[in-house]
Amino acid sequence: MPELPEVETVRRTLEGALLGRVVERVEHLAPHLLWPASVSPLEQEVVGRPVQGVGRRGKFLWLELGGRSGRTERVLLVHLRMTGRLLFVPEGECWPQAAAGQGPIGSTAVADGRHVHAVLRLRGGGHLVFHDVRKFGRLGVFPPEALHSLLPTGLDPLLDPLDGQVLRRRADGRRMALKALLLRQDIVAGVGNIYADEVLHRARLHPAQPADSLSAPQWEALATALRAVLSEAVALGGTTLWDYRDARGRPGRFGRFLAVYGRWGQACRHCGTPIARTRLAGRTTCLCPRCQGGGWV
DNA sequence: ACATATTCCTGGGGGC
């Protein structure tokens, strides 16, 4: 599922493909896709505007759309949630095939274009396609000054300065389990279920450990693990377990370096102990009982 | 103020 590294990979792919391109037409727009607060009608708000930039914060992604003033006059804000894909389809390719992606995983059941919920046709050829099997993804147009109120307030580990002290201040004495803390977008923005488990394993911290029980070195280890794991994942184009594809239909390559997520029953790469699976904060949670020991439930 | 449950949605897998 797209978390920070996957969204950042999509952002980079789109930046390379869309800068300077002008939206010519909007097609196949499904009403359920729209954020209720989106400026409408969407087509009127985006047509004729050039893409001036592609931004990201946490798991949110946006296209900066220009206008007569030369400045960014609108943003097209996107959240992919569980199975959303933003796909750039160059001139000459057709979008149902591009949505299917390549490779062995997730390449079935989406080849017919059933799950395409919006298409932005670009002047001079090519499309931007929003594809989403589970329809959780959202998209909307907003004035750029509205962006700050829509984005998550948490620290983005790859955009904001982050160390142990900053993280501890953000946690603000909360007693909640570390896993639940990492999933909160108003504390750390961009971490989802996979990277929460990976980061905690890297930091040698138990997912159930209460946040208010961490020592200063443990906060430091957590901050370091957040920056390290997320940037390593970005460098490999993110993780594809099932559905994720970048904006050119390519799967991520970080999956084979996962330490714990999806590896229950297999040996911990660090100590050989079988990886355990449990349920925490309502989520499947994977950990090494030895590396991340400490007696927490 | 915190924690847990529910909702949205579909495809895939297990069980019978």
Place this chain on the structure above:
DNA sequence: TGCCCCCAGGAATATG
């Protein structure tokens, strides 16, 4: 083979 049920989860919302 074909049902039925459950599971996966990001984030908003509701309830305890």
